[in-house]
Amino acid sequence: MEKKLFKSTKSRYILNILAIALVFAVIALLIEGKVLNRYQANLLIPVCYNIILVVSLNLAAGFLGQLPLGHAGFMAVGAYTAAIFTKAVDLPGPLEFVIAIVLAALMAGLFGVLIGLPALRLRGDYLAIITLGFGEIIRVIIVNLSITGGAFGLSGIQGHTNYIWAFVVMVISVYIVVTLIRSRHGRAILSIRENEIAAESCGIHTTYYKTLGFAVAAALAGVAGALYAHYLKILDPSTFGFMKSCELLVMVVLGGMGSVIGSVISATGLTLLPELLRGFDDYRMIVYSLLLIIVMIFKPSGLMGTYDFSLGGTMDSFFAKIRSLFKRKEAKNK
Amino acid sequence: MKTHTKMVPVPSQGIIPERDLDKSPVLEIVRLGIDFGGLTAVEDFSLIIGRTEIAGLIGPNGAGKTTVFNLLTNVYEPTRGTILLNGRNTRGLKTYQLNKMGIARTFQNIRLFKDLTVLDNVKIALHNEMDYSAVEAVLRLPSYWRAERISTERAMELLSVLGMQDMAGSIAGSLPYGAQRRLEIVRALATNPSILLLDEPAAGMNPSETAELMENIRKIRDVFNIAILLIEHDMNLVMGVCEGIAVLNYGRIIAKGTPEEIQNNPTVIEAYLGHSGGEQA
Known part of the structure; x- marks a missing residue:
């Protein structure tokens, strides 16, 4: 039997947590130690909310297999919900x-359900x-409401x-997507992408799972919107247009439809x-x-295709290679 | 070796195996019909299938066999008639609800979840056997681990019935053709059906694979104690494995009976080979 260091799921979880903590520690050291200047340090925030946006869009596009073009609309719903809330109340910072x-996620998720139910009856x-139409409707509504500051936008956000x-x-959002995909709900979502008729005849309530996937994607876009609003401190409805949705879709396709690690890499890179x-x-x-x-010419399936990275698995195969190298040397010496 | 099942007539709809007589039939179809616009694809289709019967549905190309399967799984809504599955009327139910009620099927053109592993294909079909919520899944609570472990074991058990346990990690789309057909059957069985519909299970198979399939069909019936209704053009398979056969032509049943009766039925021979005089209708 091949020895596997990270065979048990528990050890893999611990490994992943350690790796994330290490990445965070490195970033924190670079920023707190002033290795990165203010401008560079601030770039980390757009990277994080774009990762959330792209990973969540990948849930709808890559895993559910639909092609929504209104993701920026859900981001807008989240951004405005969160901004209006923090402007209205006066609670201690972190709690607020x-x-x-959470409110941004709920509101965007609600919009996801409302739009998903009629939209997901259609395909391709x-x-x-x-969804492009619905995305624009959200934007136009925001422009015409007074609570959102209309076309002037919303300013003075903390x-x-x-x-x-x-x-x-960002880590929590990506974790939610990854764990959701690797569950019975995630498999149901994947089965819809693979073959909807077969999924239905396997007892999968396809309408429910399509809407669920779509709503979770929308809710996470709302979370990204909340981060965005409290980073820029000013919201302008025109930034949530069709171009933003397109940009996100480009990132998903570039990273690979159906690859979480691909989305993270392409969102960071782009x-x-x-x-x-x-x-x-x-x-x-x-x-x-x-x-x-x-x-797109040389790797039409995106940088990572549908490949997903597993730290434990990669390290296992790495150690296995080293072991086999040693064995070969021993055999030679004999 | 072929065994002869004693078939007994039941009022109005046909015949069922004698051993199933004291059990309620798994499927009762009464005067089923569907129109596509002005075209009547299936008309006056009545059939009864015993609790553990292996039944065959045969007929020339375009007779409406697959349409019957699509009506039974409510992919098409029937225009007329009644379907009683385990004694319950299926009218107005969705395909996935019918599956939960006990009807599972395979497809004429294989419909696997091609980019997923063999194990995942089966575990998708075990979806309704698991009961944890999405929140429990994301938080990875013990209920998640327990259900996943049990369903993986169950999936491996099901795969081993058709000798596929060693392929569990392979991508479904990369399997050889025969294995893909078997996987579709395993996937259908995973939904815990009381009747399994097989749409041309032997299509594209060579004689030795077909013989193996016949063994498997009997094995499935015996292991799971379920009814099987199959559409097939391979007469060796149909005559070898089916206990009751219905012949469909132009959307209507032209004959029902045991393999021997069907083989000697002049109407059936005419439907397949044409009129002996060769005259045009």
């Missing part, structure tokens, strides 16, 4: 922010168009979001890339676009 995030391009909040909320390219400002959008074209 936690409640705001039709679903894309109808700046609750710092890199710790962003990182922790958020940082325009900033890294600031040096040659005139050409940065060209470089950005060229990069997308090149990836």
